[in-house]
Amino acid sequence: MPQASAPASETGLDWLPGPPGDADPAFNGWWAAYDLADVCRLFGVWIVHAGKRILAVFDPTMEPELVAYASELLAEARPYLSAHMDKLPALAPAEAVEIIKDTMRAHKSLRFCRGEAGSRWPLYPKTWTAGQRATVQSLWFVAGPALDRDDFKGVDEK
Known part of the structure; x- marks a missing residue:
């Protein structure tokens, strides 16, 4: 699967300031984000x-246990990150569609089927790890209706 993340120096969290005081209500969320x-x-x-x-x-x-750990940290950090949403990088739906298409080119067994009202739903290969599934699922959420409108030109179909 192509690397769907930013370059190693860019995590989306490079902007984190120093820790708030331990009496600050944002303290636990900041530590989870850190x-x-x-x-x-x-x-x-x-x-x-x-x-x-x-x-x-x-x-x-990424190993399934690390996906679970990162997901737990994100859940704990979400209130803190929500308060600083403007500092997080935005991923546009069209960018998510392009990453999904790159993934489909690299993994011919990743397919999308049509659901109700013509929306696309991912069909994951049985051998995929939790990280692979979570990545496509995140991108699928971001792509939203843009994925439904894309004709998947350039993706070889079986």
Whole structure:
């Protein structure tokens, strides 16, 4: 799967300020964000926002236990990150569609089927890791209706 995350120096959390005081209500959320930033740097995770949604785009080779740990940190950090949404990188729906198409080119077994009203739904290969599935799912959420409108030109279909 192509690397769906930003370059290693960009995690989406590089802007984090120093810690607030331990009496500050944001203290626990900041620490979760700080720990998440370490996971991002070490394992190629990218934290972005799409509208009001904060998402993690995982390195597809990431172990399921690390995906779960990063997801827990993100859940704990979400209130803090929501208060600083303007500092998170925005991922546009068209960019998410292009990453999905690159992934489909690299993994011919990743397919999308048509759901009700013509929307597309991912069909994951059975052998995929949690990181691979979580990455495509995050991108699918971001792509939204843009994915439904895309004709998938340039993606070889079986």
